[in-house]
Amino acid sequence: MNNLKCSNFQLSKYYFVFPNEIIWKCQRCTLCCKDSRKHIRHIKILKQEGIGLSRKIKVPLEHFAVPTLDKTYSHEILKYNGKCIFLKDNICKIYDSRPLICRFYPFEMKLIEKDIYHILFSGKECNAIDKGKKLNKEYFRELAKNALKNFTD
Ligand code: SF4
Ligand code: SF4
Numbered sequence: 001m002n003n004l005k006c007s008n009f010q011l012s013k014y015y016f017v018f019p020n021e022i023i024w025k026c027q028r029c030t031l032c033c034k035d036s037r038k039h040i041r042h043i044k045i046l047k048q049e050g051i052g053l054s055r056k057i058k059v060p061l062e063h064f065a066v067p068t069l070d071k072t073y074s075h076e077i078l079k080y081n082g083k084c085i086f087l088k089d090n091i092c093k094i095y096d097s098r099p100l101i102c103r104f105y106p107f108e109m110k111l112i113e114k115d116i117y118h119i120l121f122s123g124k125e126c127n128a129i130d131k132g133k134k135l136n137k138e139y140f141r142e143l144a145k146n147a148l149k150n151f152t153d
Contacts, residue, residue, distance in 0.1 A: 025132020
């Protein structure tokens with residue numbers, strides 16, 4: 001996955017650089033919702049995501065997340081037996097409201113310079129690489145739109 005070719009697009013005042021030759025389709029294996037032998041999964045959320053989710057599911061934030069020391073992500077969703085507490089019978093119970101970090105997986109977004117974000121492949125454990133079809137600019141644009149909405153709300 002090194003040396004991936006990249007393209008870019010602009011949204012508002014921001015530029016996003018994304019890998020443009022990735023073939024991927026989620027296999028719904030739920031590996032990214034839990035710890036594995038090699039990896040401890042941290043399901044980090046933005047403060048506004050936590051507040052929004054708390055309102056939506058009518059459960060206080062502190063009942064499903066703990067604060068972190070991270071500057072960007074204020075909380076981390078709790079796990080039980082190494083699995084996200086929202087994973088029940090291998091289904092995400094908050095799928096439509098799942099946090100950005102889950103929507104992005106196996107990618108993550110990093111600010112590399114003022115107003116320039118890089119969308120990177122980081123989920124090496126994901127089972128879906130080379131399955132499905134090539135992810136296009138629209139796929140990454142939707143992710144970026146979602147992220148900007150949350151970062152600027
Ligand atoms: S690990 Fe990859 S294939 Fe499995 S659920 Fe997560 S994103 Fe989908
Ligand atoms: S919120 Fe949903 S998608 Fe995210 S880790 Fe938990 S169960 Fe998986």
